[in-house]
Amino acid sequence: MSESTAATDAPELLRLEQLRVSYGGLHAVRGIDLVVHTGQCVAVLGPNGAGKTSTINAVAGNVTPSGGKVLFRGQSVLGLRTEQRVAKGIVLVPEGRRLFATLTVKENLLLARASNRNRQFAESMARVLDIFPPLKARLDARARTLSGGESQMLAIGRALLTAPDLLILDEPSTGLAPKVIKEVYRQLVAVVEQGITILLVEQNMSALDLADVVYVLANGRIVSSGPVDNYRNSKVLAEAYLGLGA
Numbered sequence: 001m002s003e004s005t006a007a008t009d010a011p012e013l014l015r016l017e018q019l020r021v022s023y024g025g026l027h028a029v030r031g032i033d034l035v036v037h038t039g040q041c042v043a044v045l046g047p048n049g050a051g052k053t054s055t056i057n058a059v060a061g062n063v064t065p066s067g068g069k070v071l072f073r074g075q076s077v078l079g080l081r082t083e084q085r086v087a088k089g090i091v092l093v094p095e096g097r098r099l100f101a102t103l104t105v106k107e108n109l110l111l112a113r114a115s116n117r118n119r120q121f122a123e124s125m126a127r128v129l130d131i132f133p134p135l136k137a138r139l140d141a142r143a144r145t146l147s148g149g150e151s152q153m154l155a156i157g158r159a160l161l162t163a164p165d166l167l168i169l170d171e172p173s174t175g176l177a178p179k180v181i182k183e184v185y186r187q188l189v190a191v192v193e194q195g196i197t198i199l200l201v202e203q204n205m206s207a208l209d210l211a212d213v214v215y216v217l218a219n220g221r222i223v224s225s226g227p228v229d230n231y232r233n234s235k236v237l238a239e240a241y242l243g244l245g246a
Contacts, residue, residue: 008212010037012074013166013197014059019068021054028054030220031068036166041198043211043228051220052201053095056168059199060092061085072166086115089165095174097155101144105135108143108154112161121161128157131190149180153187166197173204181206208232 014036021029029051036042044052057063059070061082070077077085100108109128113121129136132153138146146154152172159167172188173181185206192198192210200207208214214231216224 008037008040010039012036013038013072014199015069015071015074016055016059017069017071019055019058019070020066021051021058021063022066028220029058029065032215032217032220032222034215034222036197036199038165038197039195040212041192041200041210042213042215043207044199044201044215044217045203045205045207046201046217047203049219050217052217053170054220055217056092056170056199056201059085059166060090060168062092086162086164089163090168091115091159091162091164091166092168093155093159093170093172095170097151099143099146099151099154099158102142104140104142105146105154106139109135109158109161112158115162120163124161124163127194128160131160131187131194132157147180148176149184152176152184156184156188156191160191160196164196166199167191169198169200171202171204172200173202173206185209 012035016032016034018031018033019029020027020031032055034042034044044055046052054063058065061077061080065078072088072090077088077090080088100111109125116124134150135153135157138150143151143154156169156172172184176184181204188198188210198210200210208228208231211228214226214228215222
């Protein structure tokens with residue numbers, strides 16, 4: 001990757017150098033380089049099996065890389081457990097959301113209090129409910145009664161309540177209708193506008209509405225990268241990498 005891919009005056013927040021992830025004899029990630037600067041949204045696009053989730057799980061601490069570096073603010077985090085990375089500001093919203101179904105929306109949100117890093121939880125809660133108005137209307141509803149879109153909003157909102165420096169989103173469009181995907185991404189724009197740095201992995205082309213920089217991943221390797229304007233309205237991108245929805 002050339003440094004011009006992420007040309008910005010903002011400080012570097014995350015750097016992956018020759019990251020490799022293997023499961024037994026299966027090489028899921030085959031030596032990728034990636035940079036995220038503070039305030040950016042960086043999207044990693046690619047079909048199922050490309051290595052997207054393995055990449056972000058290596059950043060979050062859910063898998064141990066077989067090689068390479070994961071640097072956060074210039075320091076390696078490879079020896080840190082997931083909760084230690086959360087304390088440093090690296091927070092993952094996993095695919096599947098992993099909500100507590102029998103708890104209310106409010107109770108799910110309050111679970112983030114223990115990990116909140118800025119000690120301004122009430123203010124953070126108010127901002128999250130402003131970004132996701134449907135949650136404000138359903139604070140007393142059980143999480144199991146939420147729609148797919150509301151569940152995704154709750155998962156993202158809970159992550160935001162930890163006051164992350166790097167918010168990692170694993171395919172937030174999964175299982176959602178096209179209209180709902182557009183609504184979730186519209187609300188994510190408000191998250192970006194608050195200065196939150198985002199690393200986003202997706203198959204859906206809606207990610208281009210949010211991203212500043214795009215990396216295209218296939219078979220565990222980065223096959224293309226550059227500013228998002230290079231990929232807007234790209235039929236080549238959608239057609240070349242099956243699974244990228246229009």
